[in-house]
Amino acid sequence: ARHNPGQPEFLQAVAEVVESVWPHLAAHPRLASSGVLERLVEPDRAIMFRVTWVDDRGEVRVNRGFRVQHSNALGPYKGGLRFHPGVDLSVLKFLALEQTFKNALTTLPLGGAKGGSDFDPKGRSPGEVMRFCQAFAIELSRHIGAHVDVPAGDIGVGAREIGYMAGMVRRLSNRADCVFTGKCDATGGSPMRPQSTGYGTVYFAADMLERAGASFDGLRVAVSGAGNVAQYAIEKAMQSGATVVTVSDSSGMVVDEEGFTPEKLATLMDIRNGHGGRVSDYAARVGARYEAGRRPWSVPVDVALPCATENELDADDARALVRNGVRCVAEGANMPVTPAAARVFEAAGVPYAPGKASNAGGVAVSGLEMSQNAMRLAWSADEVDARLRRIMRGIHATCVEHGSRGDGRVSYVDGANIAGFVRVADALLAQGVC
Numbered sequence: 369a370r371h372n373p374g375q376p377e378f379l380q381a382v383a384e385v386v387e388s389v390w391p392h393l394a395a396h397p398r399l400a401s402s403g404v405l406e407r408l409v410e411p412d413r414a415i416m417f418r419v420t421w422v423d424d425r426g427e428v429r430v431n432r433g434f435r436v437q438h439s440n441a442l443g444p445y446k447g448g449l450r451f452h453p454g455v456d457l458s459v460l461k462f463l464a465l466e467q468t469f470k471n472a473l474t475t476l477p478l479g480g481a482k483g484g485s486d487f488d489p490k491g492r493s494p495g496e497v498m499r500f501c502q503a504f505a506i507e508l509s510r511h512i513g514a515h516v517d518v519p520a521g522d523i524g525v526g527a528r529e530i531g532y533m534a535g536m537v538r539r540l541s542n543r544a545d546c547v548f549t550g551k552c553d554a555t556g557g558s559p560m561r562p563q564s565t566g567y568g569t570v571y572f573a574a575d576m577l578e579r580a581g582a583s584f585d586g587l588r589v590a591v592s593g594a595g596n597v598a599q600y601a602i603e604k605a606m607q608s609g610a611t612v613v614t615v616s617d618s619s620g621m622v623v624d625e626e627g628f629t630p631e632k633l634a635t636l637m638d639i640r641n642g643h644g645g646r647v648s649d650y651a652a653r654v655g656a657r658y659e660a661g662r663r664p665w666s667v668p669v670d671v672a673l674p675c676a677t678e679n680e681l682d683a684d685d686a687r688a689l690v691r692n693g694v695r696c697v698a699e700g701a702n703m704p705v706t707p708a709a710a711r712v713f714e715a716a717g718v719p720y721a722p723g724k725a726s727n728a729g730g731v732a733v734s735g736l737e738m739s740q741n742a743m744r745l746a747w748s749a750d751e752v753d754a755r756l757r758r759i760m761r762g763i764h765a766t767c768v769e770h771g772s773r774g775d776g777r778v779s780y781v782d783g784a785n786i787a788g789f790v791r792v793a794d795a796l797l798a799q800g801v802c
């Protein structure tokens with residue numbers, strides 16, 4: 369805490385990792401004496417820069433840009449960019465640490481990073497978004513490259529923003545390298561990248577349910593958020609036979625007892641994507657109940673998939689879910705479940721998967737996009753989906769292997785942290801003290 373003042377999210381993420389790996393370190397003195405844990409919780413570097421751009425009224429605006437390069441022990445730095453007013457060094461350091469473990473779990477050769485800006489895209493015109501992205505990319509371009517650091521999207525950054533940034537970096541470098549993933553089809557994107565995080569989360573939850581002798585078929589599911597991850601988690605849960613009864617944004621939630629249909633999901637996508645609409649608009653369009661200022665966790669469901677943002681499901685929410693008989697919780701977002709809420713699930717014996725395991729599908733498909741671009745190959749959506757399914761199954765098996773308890777239960781948190789730690793630690797140790 370002394371070295372990282374005012375960084376509560378980062379300290380929270382470090383504490384969660386240390387709690388899991390401490391017993392493992394105690395059992396492996398070689399690791400404990402190598403300082404590898406201390407090295408692993410300190411980012412390689414954190415870069416901050418000014419982003420200057422001009423709004424539609426001709427006024428000069430200044431935002432702050434960041435790139436936290438956490439570790440490249442396994443491969444080029446890799447992780448998303450977030451544009452949101454809540455972005456600061458603490459949030460990005462926590463996300464970069466999580467990303468390092470997550471990328472290790474995929475078994476792909478990827479290091480970990482995260483970046484972004486406190487720029488708020490809400491209410492900005494398409495021209496303003498483009499000018500901001502270009503200004504951000506001009507500065508970021510000094511620090512990234514196909515074999516150095518390959519950013520992707522996150523909150524507030526989708527294929528449109530990635531396109532603008534990739535275009536500027538291509539012009540500056542005069543090279544067509546894969547410097548960003550999450551590109552659109554026309555510029556070498558993977559056909560499954562938009563779906564991958566949401567689908568991957570549902571694949572992981574399906575494996576958790578299968579281990580308990582169940583499946584999504586006929587279950588009720590609560591999803592929070594209404595963005596990229598939430599939309600495709602809803603789609604895959606529906607395709608798996610579940611009834612998805614909630615969706616939300618930072619203003620409130622929608623409850624629809626009849627559940628989503630493909631038509632309703634198309635309406636949600638139409639309202640949200642590119643138009644900046646709210647879930648209240650969606651509720652009005654489809655005739656569902658909207659509750660301002662509420663989160664979905666008081667609605668009785670079998671499976672909870674938090675897909676919005678960090679710390680959006682607290683201990684009271686967890687108690688409500690447990691009271692209502694929840695059977696499985698898998699994070700689509702990064703760290704949406706607070707540590708106190710995680711303890712409630714643990715005490716109640718509810719299987720709970722942290723995002724670094726269950727939402728790793730996005731970066732896994734980004735890794736595949738890098739491979740395809742390097743080989744100048746395009747794979748079909750079905751081919752990428754099959755690889756994604758295999759990778760998620762592998763991560764689930766790894767978590768079970770490293771997180772199994774004597775009583776037959778699995779701590780997915782311990783499993784993910786220990787497995788990720790071991791992979792990065794082995795690579796660090798093999799490369800000496802550096």
Ligand code: NDP
Nearest residue numbers: 522523524565593594595596597617618676677701702730
């Ligand atoms: P989007 O920007 O597409 O959507 C974010 C959603 O979260 C919106 O519905 C937004 O509502 C909501 N939200 C944001 N802040 C808050 C808040 N403070 N309280 C409640 N709701 C909030 O982002 P993504 O879907 O891409 O990302 C969602 C989460 O998934 C993030 O944690 C991200 O880090 C994680 N993730 C994303 C990956 C990806 O591939 N996209 C990969 C792995 C993890 P509103 O519109 O009101 O702001």
